[in-house]
Amino acid sequence: MIKKLIKGLIAFVVLIIIYAIQPFTYENIDAGNVGIKINLYGSDRGVDNITIVTGRVWYNSWTTKIVEFPTYTQSVDYDPFVVTTKDAAEFKVDPKLNYHVNPTMVPQIYRQYRKPLAEIEQQFMRNTIYDAYRIVANSFSSDSVMSNRETFEDRIQTILTKNLSKDGFVYDQLTSAITPPESLRQMIDEKNASIQARLKAENQAKQADAEAKVKVATATGEAQALLVRAKSEAEANRLRQASLTPMLIQQEWIKKWDGKLPTTQAGGGMNLMMPIK
CATH class of the missing domain: 1.20.5 (Single alpha-helices involved in coiled-coils or other helix-helix interfaces)
Incomplete structure (x- = not known):
């Protein structure tokens, strides 16, 4: 009975050891990512030309390695650097790049760089961005950089699109704060x-x-x-003066006479004309 118990315990331990060291495992490749299979041994060791789609992938961990690359848009905020214009003015550039990886070129990217994507961003891609700014800035004078900002950035975009795409990186957008001296x-x-x-x-x-x-x-x-009022008044005065005939004046005097003769030192009864009030 004891021997059977010992044998069973030994078998259980052996099974646990086999399970712990067995090489077969799986990798879950999430949506928005691409996995590549790398053969560690054999005549065909290296990166396979087969891109593994998303999902669960079983493989032998002793002979095979799975590397996962994100293919969704990445945003990298780089440290500022300085570029020089053709008249020796130094501009400070603070770039931020948005890009994504071409899924069909993931094996080529790994074959060429053999590094994780984060390291590629800070080495190859940063150098590509710096060279684009350096080349374009060297063709502009200091004042034309600011007055032709759109043309300046269009040329940088053209260079980046060409140089990044040939290595499997798709340019999406570049924003940069350019600070003049x-x-x-x-x-x-x-x-x-x-x-x-x-x-x-x-x-x-x-x-x-x-x-x-x-x-x-x-x-x-x-x-x-x-002037109009003055002319009107002058015309009215002229008309009034023209209408003041002796007969009209006499009639107006009679209308306003109160029947009394004025008293003068010469005595009464004098036929004097009274003023019209």
Whole structure:
């Protein structure tokens, strides 16, 4: 009985050891990733030309290795670096790259670099970005970099798209903060301030001109109104004077006479004309 128990215990331990050291295992390759199978032994050792799709993959861990690459969009924020323009001005560049891996070229990427994607980003891809900025900046003067920013970045995008795609990396987007040297920045600030001051002066001059035209128009209108009134009054006075005949004056005097003769030192009864009130 004891011997059977010992044999059973030994068999159980052997099974546990076999299970622990057996080489067969599996890898779950999630959606948005691509796995590649690497043969560690044999005449065909190296990266297979077969791309393993997503899902559960069984393999012999003693002879095979599975490396997983993400194929969804990656965003890498690089440390700033300095590039020089053709007139020796130094610009600080702080780039951020969005890209994704071409799934069909994952085996080629691993064969070429034999490194994880994070290391490839900080070595090959960073150097590619730096070279693109260096080459393009060397064809621009310092002031044209800022005044032709869109053209500057379009050329960088063209170079990156070409150089990254040939190694299996698909360019999506590049954003960069380009900081000019302090002296150029001061010149730009002064130029902008001058432009703003000129625009403000032009606006003030236009406003003053408009206000002056309003005043002239108002004064002209008032003068014309006064002239019209003066002409009207002059015409009315002329008509009144023309209508004051001796007979009309006599009638007006009779209408307003109260029947009393004025008293004078010469005595009463004098036929004097009284003023019309």
